[in-house]
Amino acid sequence: MIDKQQVVDLWQECFNDSEAFVRLYFSTKYTEENTLVHIENGKVLSALQMLPYSMTCWGRELRISYISGASTWPEARGRGLMKDLLTEAFRVMRSRDVHFSTLIPAESWLFDFYRRLGYGTVFHSCMKNYEVTPIKKYPLSHSYSEEELYAYFMISMEKRPCCIQHSFQDFQIILADLYLAGGKVFAVSGDRGHIGGLALVVPDSGKVWIKEWMYDNDEMKKKLLFEIESLYPRHEIVSIIPVSHEEGTPFGMMRIIDASMILQYYAAAYPEIDMTISLRDEQIPSNTATYILEKGFCKKKPFQCDNVGFIFSPAKLVERIFSNKSCPVPCMSLMLN
Template identity: 45%
Template sequence: MDLRQQIIDLWQACFGDTEEFVQLYFSTKYSDENTLAIIEDDKVLSALQILPYTMTCWGKKYRASYISGASTWPEYREKGLMSRLIREAFITMRNREIPFSFLIPAEEWLYDYYAKSGYAPVFRKACEVYRDILPADFNVCGNTIGEYYAYFSSRIGERTCCIQHSLDDFKVILQELELAGGKVIAVHNNEKRIRGLAFALFYNNRILVKDWFYDDIAARNELLQLIRREFPKGDIFCDIPATVENNGYKRGMLRIVNVRRILHGYAKAFPQVKHVWRIIDDIIPQNNGIYFISNGKCMQRPDDDKFNTDDIYTVSELAIRLFPISDPPFLSLMLD
């Protein structure tokens, strides 16, 4: 059987993307190795991809898998197939030593659906709206993809907790942006060094900036002028990381696949904290237990009622405890 073609057929039946986007995705992001499927009589009934990413938090880099293309033929839905696949994905991630999984629900009701698998809605974003911007009257120079990426990776790497993008992924981001009629826009200093970068497109009578970076307010204002010159009509809506002052709205969900690994990183990052936590995970039994966090270390013991714990958390509650709404992780420029 041709697994790839069957996955394409299922994708097109479920998502309704353009042929150009499907071709881009399956020529750049898809691989059989990262695809999980339920197959009966040589027919793919349900499938998903686990795409490799890196997530930075607490000053470290962690491997993370993005659940993409989760889909089931309509006649086979409500039979528990996707829940089976997600559980299989967790086993695969643990075998590959991937401690985080994340996803972006396509519809609001799916937040409750994925919560049943231990995902928590900790990713958030805010939005800034700009109006009455005059177009730029200055010329700009072009850059290579390598120059764009060098600036992009340095700036996104400065974010406290964020999904990162490799160079290969960045190239796909630019291709997808072009397919959607968008543009990457940059401003420079006198030495032609990039001072600001924006990923913008026109959608539903507004200009969407899917992410942007700038060195200072002057660079931000120049970016806005160039965005206005490229897209003359509509208010400019710019996605930005959420803050304490503007905690924004839900952007995606995170699942801790390996609690011990993540709590060890948390303990090292905050050596002054001391906790005794009981963690409950109904899907990944290896995560269950009592966790002693002290002096920069984390020890796991089997669950035992003899220990007095500070708190009891489900695995999704633990994610909310570690990544609170006051300091949420951020993700942008996903192919969603």
């Protein structure tokens, strides 16, 4: 049995989060079955959580494990404890039939650390500023329940071709976190009073950050911006949007957990691909193999490094997959990061 309070204490030591957020997280997202810890002499020295999500990609729904709260006490760092915990996490994920693992590094130097453990940078973003267009005729919006907001949110998110999805419970926690930060939900009406646009925003230091938004058309977008500017006049309106690796800066990372299954899905989505890949995976040895992608199928053979087109690490392979011009830009948002 894990001493939850010790995990809380470690979190508070390593992350600059408010007491209110910590209470919210550990009362809603934390479960012992999704937590791994390293203990010495009764003390939790290192911990992480593996939070389950789904991701729509290639017309499928894939199982995702998001790494949250990866932390080690300062005096225990440099001993490889987190590397060992993540390696164990990959074993647990394989046993749960997880396809990918994702994470958002807390600091820039951690991109290199996670890359050595197989994570590639596939989520990129850029900041965009918005100006408000005056609206001559603007009907008042209705008041919507959380269920109605989520129904619109879910439909909009599922339309994105490569996107990590959130359950209704996730959505409720996201809203609770938003309100803790002084944020607000904007919902504008479209046809027949139904929601036509939704935005989750947080004001901070003269700016209004759009954490996530979706809208049916450009008119709904203008309505959202008009409402935001009306409540926060003279604030700069900024959103962080997902973009391709050529256009943005690194934001989040992904690791392949089940290479055989992922490459089969990839081959089926792009049957024109004809290539041979040799993958060497030190943390998940069962992934180490040579994969032949041809005519929409993937064949797995024993690893060989001679006469093959490409030899990949897990990080290079996932980056190669999502840098394919035909592959949609991956989107990950509202992860309580």
